[in-house]
Every structure is written in C-alpha cells, then in structure tokens.
Amino acid sequence: xxxxxxxxxxxxxxxxxxxxxxxxxxxxxxxxxxxxxxxxxxxxxxxxxxxxxxxxxxxxxxxxxxxxxxxxxxxxxxxxxxxxxxxxxxxxxxxxxxxxxxxxxxxxxxxxxxxxxxxxxxxxxxxxxxxxxxxxxxxxxxxxxxxxxxxxxxxxxxxxxxxxxxxxxxxxxxxxxxxxxxxxxxxxxxxxxxxxxxxxxxxxxxxxxxxxxxxxxxxxxxxxxxxxxxxxxxxxxxxxxxxxxxxxxxxxxxxxxxxxxxxxxxxxxxxxxxxxxxxxxxxxxxxxxxxxxxxxxxxxxxxxxxxxxxxxxxxxxxxxxxxxxxxxxxxxxxxxxxxxxxxxxxxxxxxxxxxxxxxxxxxxxxxxxxxxxxxxxxxxxxxxxxxxxxxx
Amino acid sequence: xxxxxxxxxxxxxxxxxxxxxxxxxxxxxxxxxxxxxxxxxxxxxxxxxxxxxxxxxxxxxxxxxxxxxxxxxxxxxxxxxxxxxxxxxxxxxxxxxxxxxxxxxxxxxxxxxxxxxxxxxxxxxxxxxxxxxxxxxxxxxxxxxxxxxxx
Numbered sequence: 439x440x441x442x443x444x445x446x447x448x449x450x451x452x453x454x455x456x457x458x459x460x461x462x463x464x465x466x467x468x469x470x471x472x473x474x475x476x477x478x479x480x481x482x483x484x485x486x487x488x489x490x491x492x493x494x495x496x497x498x499x500x501x502x503x504x505x506x507x508x509x510x511x512x513x514x515x516x517x518x519x520x521x522x523x524x525x526x527x528x529x530x531x532x533x534x535x536x537x538x539x540x541x542x543x544x545x546x547x548x549x550x551x552x553x554x555x556x557x558x559x560x561x562x563x564x565x566x567x568x569x570x571x572x573x574x575x576x577x578x579x580x581x582x583x584x585x586x587x588x589x590x591x592x593x594x595x596x597x598x599x600x601x602x603x604x605x606x607x608x609x610x611x612x613x614x615x616x617x618x619x620x621x622x623x624x625x626x627x628x629x630x631x632x633x634x635x636x637x638x639x640x641x642x643x644x645x646x647x648x649x650x651x652x653x654x655x656x657x658x659x660x661x662x663x664x665x666x667x668x669x670x671x672x673x674x675x676x677x678x679x680x681x682x683x684x685x686x687x688x689x690x691x692x693x694x695x696x697x698x699x700x701x702x703x704x705x706x707x708x709x710x711x712x713x714x715x716x717x718x719x720x721x722x723x724x725x726x727x728x729x730x731x732x733x734x735x736x737x738x739x740x741x742x743x744x745x746x747x748x749x750x751x752x753x754x755x756x757x758x759x760x761x762x763x764x765x766x767x768x769x770x771x772x773x774x775x776x777x778x779x780x781x782x783x784x785x786x787x788x789x790x791x792x793x794x795x796x797x798x799x800x801x802x803x804x805x806x807x808x809x810x811x812x813x814x815x816x817x818x819x820x821x822x823x824x825x826x827x828x829x830x
Numbered sequence: 831x832x833x834x835x836x837x838x839x840x841x842x843x844x845x846x847x848x849x850x851x852x853x854x855x856x857x858x859x860x861x862x863x864x865x866x867x868x869x870x871x872x873x874x875x876x877x878x879x880x881x882x883x884x885x886x887x888x889x890x891x892x893x894x895x896x897x898x899x900x901x902x903x904x905x906x907x908x909x910x911x912x913x914x915x916x917x918x919x920x921x922x923x924x925x926x927x928x929x930x931x932x933x934x935x936x937x938x939x940x941x942x943x944x945x946x947x948x949x950x951x952x953x954x955x956x957x958x959x960x961x962x963x964x965x966x967x968x969x970x971x972x973x974x975x976x977x978x979x980x981x
Contacts, residue, residue, distance in 0.1 A: 640868075662925070666870075670863065799924075802925075803921075810913060813913035813916065813917070814913050816964070817906045817964065817967050818906060820964075820968060820970070821903065821906050821967060821970075824967065824971040
C-alpha cells in the first residue's frame with residue numbers, strides 16, 4: 439500500500455470522527471412519560487386534572503435545559519419550559535380553551551390563535567398557565583438541582599403553586615440530597631414548612647418582590663386569606679412536597695434518573711395527598727448540535743415579560759407585554775426596545791394598585807376613627823344632657 | 831317602671847358579658863389553635879392577646895353595670911364597649927379579615943349550627959346591648975321623670 443493511500447484513509451477517518459464529534463455537544467436528551475394524578479379534598483381522583491404526558495428534556499452541561507411536554511389526550515398541544523443560561527421561557531401551545539373546571543369550551547388551531555408565553559429572569563420558573571404543573575415538576579426533577587447547587591440556597595418557593603399570584607408558595611425550606619454529578623439532580627427532596635421564613639407583617643408579605651402587584655381589593659382579600667390559611671393550617675415542619683428519583687444513568691458526563699416520583703400534600707385534604715406525579719425515562723440520547731434553549735415559535739406568541747419589572751416607592755409594573763413571531767424571535771434581557779416599553783408602561787400609570795391600597799387603607803382608618811369618636815361621644819352627650827335636665 | 835326596665839337591662843347585659851368573657855376564657859384555657867394567629871386587625875398582637883384585652887373589658891363593664899344598675903352611667907359604659915367592638919368589626923371587614931370571627935372563642939362549634947348563624951349571634955348581642963343602652967340614654971335625655979337616678 440502506498441503512503442499516499444494510507445494518508446488518504448487517515449484523513450478520511452479523521453474527518454468522519456470530527457464530524458461525529460461536532461454532531462453531539464456536552465449534554466443529553468431524555469424522553470419518557472409523566473403521569474399526573476390529581477386528588478380532591480376527600481381523596482377522590484379528579485379526572486379532568488389528571489393526565490398522561492409524553493415529555494422530552496434536553497440538558498446541557500452548562501446548565502441550560504429545554505423541557506417539552508405533550509399531553510397524550512390533547513393531540514395538538516405542547517408546553518415548553520426552557521432556560522437559556524440567563525432567563526426562563528414558558529410557552530403554551532394549546533388548541534382547547536377551558537373554563538376553571540378544565541371543561542373545554544372552545545377549540546381553535548394553534549396557528550390561528552395567540553399563544554401565551556411568560557419570561558422571567560434566572561433559573562426559577564415563575565410559570566403560570568399549566569394547571570397540572572407538569573412543566574414545573576419536570577423542572578423540579580431535571581433543573582432544580584442546578585438551581586439549588588449554584589445558588590447555595592436551602593429555600594425555594596413551592597413550584598406547583600404560582601408564586602407570582604399566591605402567598606401559599608412562600609415560607610418553606612428545602613431538605614435535599616443532590617446527585618454529586620452534573621446537573622445535580624435531587625435523589626431526594628422535601629419542601630418543609632418553616633415559620634422562620636414568614637415575614638413580620640401582612641404588608642411585608644404582600645411586598646415580596648417575587649409577588650405581582652395587586653390589581654385591586656379582591657387580590658388583597660385573597661392574599662389575606664392565604665396568609666391566614668398558611669399560618670393556621672400549614673404548621674411548622676409540615677412536608678408540602680416530596681421528590682424521589684432513582685435508577686440513575688450517566689451519559690456525556692450528566693447523570694439523570696430513569697424514574698422519579700413527586701407528591702404534593704395539602705394539610706386539609708383527608709389523605710393529605712393533593713398531586714402525584716410518576717415519571718419514567720424511556721430513551722436517552724446525546725444532545726444534538728445547535729439545540730436552542732429557547733422555545734420554538736410555532737405560531738404568534740403573546741409574551742408577558744417579567745424581566746422588565748419595576749418597583750419603587752410610588753410605582754410598580756410587573757412586566758411588559760408584546761407579540762413574538764418567527765421573524766422577530768425572543769428579545770434579549772437587555773433589549774432597548776423592551777426597556778422603552780417598560781418606561782412607556784410606567785409613564786402611563788399614575789400610581790400602582792399596591793400603593794393605591796395604602797391610600798384606601800388610610801381613608802378607611804380615618805372614616806372608622808371618625809365613626810368611633812362619634813360613637814364614643816354620643817352617649818356622653820346624652821348622659822350630660824339628661825344630667826342637666828334633672829338638675830333643672 | 832323605666833328604672834325597673836333599666837335595672838333588668840343592666841342585669842341581662844352583665845350576664846351576657848360574663849358569659850361571652852367566660853367563652854373566651856374557655857378558649858384561652860383550651861389553647862385553641864387560632865389563638866396563636868396574629869390578630870386580623872392589630873397584627874402585632876396575637877388573637878390570644880386581643881381576646882385577653884376583650885375579657886378584661888367585658889368583666890369590668892359587667893361588674894360596673896351590675897353594681898350601678900339603678901343609674902344611667904352603666905349605659906354610657908355599655909355603649910362605649912359596644913362602640914369599641916363595632917369599630918373592631920368594621921376594621922376587620924375593611925382589612926379583609928378572614929371569617930369566622932372568634933368573638934365567642936368557638937365554644938358553640940359543637941352545636942353544629944351553620945357558620946352564618948354562629949357569626950350572627952355576637953352581632954345580635956351587640957345590637958341588643960348597643961340599641962338598648964342608647965334607647966335608655968335618649969329616653970333619659972328627652973324625657974326625664976322625677977324618679978330618674980343619674981349616678
């Protein structure tokens with residue numbers, strides 16, 4: 439064999455192997471099935487809140503992830519939850535429009551409707567609009583380990599209760615046993631109620647930076663009620679949620695479980711069990727090159743972007759809203775356009791509801807004080823009048 | 831006749847106040863769970879603290895009304911107490927305190943009566959005491975007969 443032939447074969451082999459290497463990045467894609475079972479207060483299964491779902495999770499060694507959930511009973515529906523290393527994105531592509539009891543009231547193709555999206559800073563997913571919390575729980579399994587490991591925190595808002603809207607999500611610490619290898623997936627994790635994490639007053643609780651501003655009295659009423667429920671029923675040490683992962687497998691330096699189970703508890707439910715999630719991973723492959731860790735834009739998306747959030751003593755804005763299409767894509771977190779949108783939003787509102795509430799509160803205190811002064815002075819006046827008459 | 835009615839009113843209010851104070855004391859001694867919650871109006875106090883203050887006020891007014899039952903001054907004390915309780919209820923409503931109200935310490939929970947009825951009982955008692963005391967004061971102020979005793 440001639441030397442030139444050997445060199446030729448060697449070159450071809452080298453090219454092929456480098457191509458193969460280029461095709462896979464450091465990371466993996468796992469797919470499988472997630473079963474959701476929802477329980478009512480009496481322990482009965484609520485079928486309209488229960489489902490079986492196909493899921494796919496792509497994880498990079500840099501901590502990015504893309505979670506895709508596809509409910510098996512809803513052909514055209516897909517939910518995406520992603521983290522691109524800076525921000526978290528959620529999009530819900532759903533054909534059906536449902537009422538509060540999950541009853542379908544209308545159905546329209548995804549291409550014809552504006553699909554809701556929510557963007558937040560950091561790795562914690564402030565994701566509304568997935569009533570069965572599937573994306574949150576998959577994040578808890580595949581993304582929370584990295585979040586806990588990197589932030590060094592032992593507290594976390596309950597991912598299955600929307601922290602932007604509910605004060606029941608707050609006041610819990612985490613007891614975990616994380617995997618030693620990337621992405622530090624929890625082998626065991628518990629959310630434990632901790633009174634020490636409650637803030638000193640109701641107003642401080644309502645000023646929590648993660649919580650949205652109230653849009654009026656009904657929100658204040660709801661939060662007051664939640665605070666009282668949290669203090670009364672969610673007693674110190676109560677375990678609100680418990681995750682267990684097993685059968686770990688390793689690919690491309692990442693260790694992931696092949697099965698996992700999560701249970702969420704409610705203190706007032708008869709059997710305490712509120713949600714049960716069982717997941718199995720059926721396939722694990724290497725991450726394909728060029729994987730984007732932002733959700734695909736299948737149709738027009740109406741984004742609520744909480745990265746552009748503002749608070750000061752007088753005004754607050756929870757985010758800006760704008761459409762996202764395949765042509766303009768997801769804006770970066772320092773987008774000047776969106777900054778301008780935020781400024782315009784702030785300029786258009788005088789004082790936000792949070793602070794209007796302060797004024798309303800003061801007015802009510804003044805009115806009640808006046809009523810009290812009148813109520814205390816009236817009997818004295820009548821008594822003195824009667825005394826004067828007797829003396830006469 | 832009017833003095834007689836006033837006397838019976840004072841006695842009945844004294845009895846009611848002692849009963850409500852006792853109901854609160856029972857709840858305090860039973861260490862009921864809701865006692866540890868912050869007071870819905872004055873969040874720096876616990877519900878237990880505000881209940882103790884209410885018990886003290888109720889006992890003082892009950893004793894005062896019983897001993898001074900022949901005079902008109904117990905009516906002032908009674909309407910003051912009622913005013914304070916009504917303003918507290920107004921504040922609780924204005925600041926969205928969650929129902930039920932624990933005015934009676936939850937001692938009637940065993941009766942199985944609907945929550946609406948249980949909530950209405952202390953309001954009805956306040957109406958009786960408040961309207962009653964004001965009627966006697968107005969009556970004394972408008973029409974004063976020779977048998978009226980002021981002090």
